[in-house]
Every structure is written in C-alpha cells, then in structure tokens.
Amino acid sequence: MLSSQIPWDDLVGLYNRHNPPRATGRPALNPRVLIGAVIIKHMLNLDDRETVAQITENMYLQYFLGYSSYTGEPPFDPSLFVDIRKRLSQELIGEMNEKIHGFSMKKSSRKDPGKPDGGEGGPDVPDPETGNKGEVTYDATACPQDIAYPTDLGLLNKAREITEQIIDVLHRKRPEGKKPRTYRKMARRAYLKVAQSKNPSRRAIRKGLKSQLQFLRRNFATIEKQLDRFGDFPLGHKLQRKYWIIQTLYAQQLEMYETNTHQVADRIVSIHEPHVRPIVRGKSRAKTEFGAKIHLSLVDGYSFLDTVSWDAFNEGTHLTDYVERYRERFGFYPAKVLADRVYCSRENRKWLKEKGIKLAAKPLGRPSAKAVEDHVRPGERNPIEGKFGQAKNGYGMARIRAKLSNTSKSWIASIILVLNLVKLAGEALLWLRFSAWEWLKYEAMTCVDPVLRYLRTKTRLRLSSEPGLAILNV
Secondary structure, three states: OHHHHOOHHHHHHHHHHHOOOOOOOOOOOOHHHHHHHHHHHHHOOOOHHHHHHHHHHOHHHHHHOOOOOOOOOOOOOOOHHHHHHHHOOHHHHHHHHHHHHHHHHHHHHHHOOOOOOOOOOOOOOOOOOOOOOOEEEEEEEEEEEOOOOOOHHHHHHHHHHHHHHHHHHHHHHOOOOOOOOOOHHHHHHHHHHHHOOOOOOHHHHHHHHHHHHHHHHHHHHHHHHHHOOOOOOOOOHHHHHHHHHHHHHHHHHHHHHHHOOOOOOOOOOOOOOOOOOEEEOOOOOOOEEEEEEEEEEEEOOEEEEEEEEOOOOOHHHHHHHHHHHHHHHHOOOOOEEEOOHHHOOHHHHHHHHHOOOEEEOOOOOOOOHHHHHOOOOOOOOHHHHHHHHHHHHHOOOOOEOOOOHHHHHHHHHHHHHHHHHHHHHHHHHHHHHHHHHHHHHHHHHHHHHHHHHHHHHHHHHHHHHOHHHHHHOO
16 A cells, blocks of 8 residues: 555656766666665664565565566665665655655645645644744654764773784784784783773773773884885775774873863764764663764654754754745745744744744743643644654664764664655555545445436326326426
8 A cells, every 4th residue: 555655756756866877887776676675674674684585575565666576586685775875865865755745735635625735733724914834843862873882991992902903914914023012911801800890990990991091002103113114005994994083082082081071072982983972862761872863843744854963962053944944845934833942942932923933832931821822732742752752663763773974864864754654654544535435425326326317207207197296297
C-alpha cells in the first residue's frame, strides 16, 4: 500500500536533479531502488548488510522497489550505502519532505473539496488581516552517535596506541639503526591500573592522565625525528588524518590538565569521529549526549528538519529563522506557533506580535484569565515529542551508526523522511476508507436503481389502467 502512495516520479526527479546521471562510465542504478533501499533500512531498523540480504530474499520488498518480478540477485553491494548516503544530502531529503507534504495536502483536498489546505488543528482559513495560516510546533533534540563513552584517560590511551603504530610503520619503511623505544608495556600497565579500578580517586585519575600525556609527548618527538628522514610525507591518508587528530587531542587534554578543568573549545570525544561534540541536555537519564543536535518543525503531522549541528546551540535564539523558513516553504507565516519556554524570550514575543502570529505559551508576569486560555496544554506538544520517540525507538535515531559527518546527517534526514512516509501511509488508509465508501454507494445504487425504475414504471401503468386512480398519475 505504501508503495502505491509514494510519489516516486517526483522523488526520482529530485534525485536526478541533485545527482545528474553521467554520460560515461557504468550505467547508474535506478534511483527508485536507491531511495527505496534507504527507506527499507530505516523503517525496519536494519544495518547495511542485513538490508541488502532482506531485499534479496523478500519479494514484497522487491515489489516496493519497483521490480517487475522476483530475482535472487542482490540489488547492489552493501558498501554502496555509503555513497548513497553521500548523494542523499540533507537538502535533497528536505525537498522530498516538502514534496510529500504537498502531495498529501493535494490528495486530502480531493477527498474533502470543501476543506482548504491548512494546518492540522489550526485555522484552515487565512487570517483576513495578516494572511497567516496553519500552525507549527517547534522542538529540538540530540541524536547520539554510536561511539564508546569517552573518558579523558581512554582517549589518551587510544592516541598513544596510534602513535606507537605510526612509529612501527615509519621504522618499517626506513629501518635505520635500532627501533625507537616507546615503553608501550609500561604505558599500558599505567593505564590499566586506573581504568580497571572500580572507584578511582581524582588524584589517581590525574596521575594517570599525567603519565599518558608524558608518553604521548615522547612519542610525538620520536615521530618528528623519523619524519625528518623522509623527503616526501610517508604516511597514508588514514594514518596521516589520525596523526593530525591526536595532535589536536593532545593539545586539548594538556590544556585541561594544566588548568584543572573539564571544558575546552571544540572538544574531541572520538578519534575516529572527530566531528562529534558533547551536547549537555540536562536530562535525568543522560545529562550529556554525544552526537548531533537537531531542530524539528511539525506541520500537519509532517516533520521538517531545520538544523543539524554538531555544536550545541540555543534553539530559542533562532526562532525567527525557523518562522521565516516556514514562510519560504508555504508562502505565508503560520497563524499559531507552539513552543516551550526556551523560545519565549521578550524579543521573540515582540517579533511574533509584529507579524500577527499567535504564540501558544505561558505569558510573562502574572497571567490574566484570558491569557491562561492561550497556554500550551499538556497534550498540544505531544505530537512532536511522539515523533522524537518514534524516530529514536523505532527507526534508529537513538544510535547513529554512520562514521562521517555528511553521512551521519543523511542518516538523520532519512529517518525524518521515513517518519513522513509512515504518516502518509496512515492517511492513505483514511483515503481508502473514503474511496471504499464511495465505491460501495456506487455499487449499491447500480443494483437498486433498476429495481426502483421497474417499480416506478409498474406503478404508472397500474394508475393509468384504473379510471378512479388516473387522477393520481400526474
């Protein structure tokens, strides 16, 4: 059912516009197969290999991808998912979401011609004074990455092991003299002494940090001496990238150790994913999460991804940008904005009032009886909280397993696309119900109409044959 409701032609057209097919080289795969595979992956919450395996074995999934018949061949190699995520950028998926929302509104207006397009639960008719229409709900959340929980001691130990690997590689490439000493066994014992302790004291942790910093500093000096022997840079891309990352990590950890603090700008919490930053959320379950922070707009039950940032941000300071983006999407301002108190600063209230937009939030100061009616009721913001729960618990947004910055953003945006397709499928059931009722009325009238015509003709003949009743046959 979902396959028949998705506007595949529009989505494929958007994909080809952002990724035009090349005239040379191997023929490209069908964009519907690529987009559909990503949808299946997140809808079933599978990894890349399992997704390809399920498509290969399941004829229904192949029908969803547009196959004309069943085939036992895999659609593509699982490693191709990385390139697919690079091609399905955040901007492209954002356009797809807008296309799906427009498709839904068009079908809804066809089923109910008397109802104009508008926000769900909000005013369908534009405000005669401002022209504002619809309502929008705003909120933000964090999307944790699939990384080990970072500790300063663990990061320094991992960085030290990488420097030892680099020293070994450089010595193999130019073995001049005796191999440099690294004291790796001693460093490993010093690390395990603290790491394997159940409740290490702050003094023990600080002593462990100092020893790892000293071992790292010694290894850096050894590496620089080895590099001076080469004319060209001898390390491959991966080791070279890791070397640059651990140098930055060492500088950050040394600064925090010397100042005796736990904060530093652009703090690295993963050597393999250096773009990840700590996001302090203040939740009881997890006060700090490590991943991207996103901002979501909910319109007519459809989700739109406004921002994906690896750095923490205050969503309340960007409210005007989000409302202006609503205007860019739909051509008018919303009539009503539902948001929590982080958005309700004096500047935002003043700006919304100038635009004629109603803010459903607690007023400043002691509220009047009328102002109390405009509060956000407990259930009004439940839909957007439910979207976050649905995305994290059902579709894998609680653990982003992509490794690169752009592929992680594509992973998050793809989950938002799946949320909107699930919403579209739910509306399709309602449309099918209306269609079934119309079909039933048509079939019933088709069967009953000949009987009524026959009875009407028989009654006329009877009235005309009896003189006393002829006056009734008008």
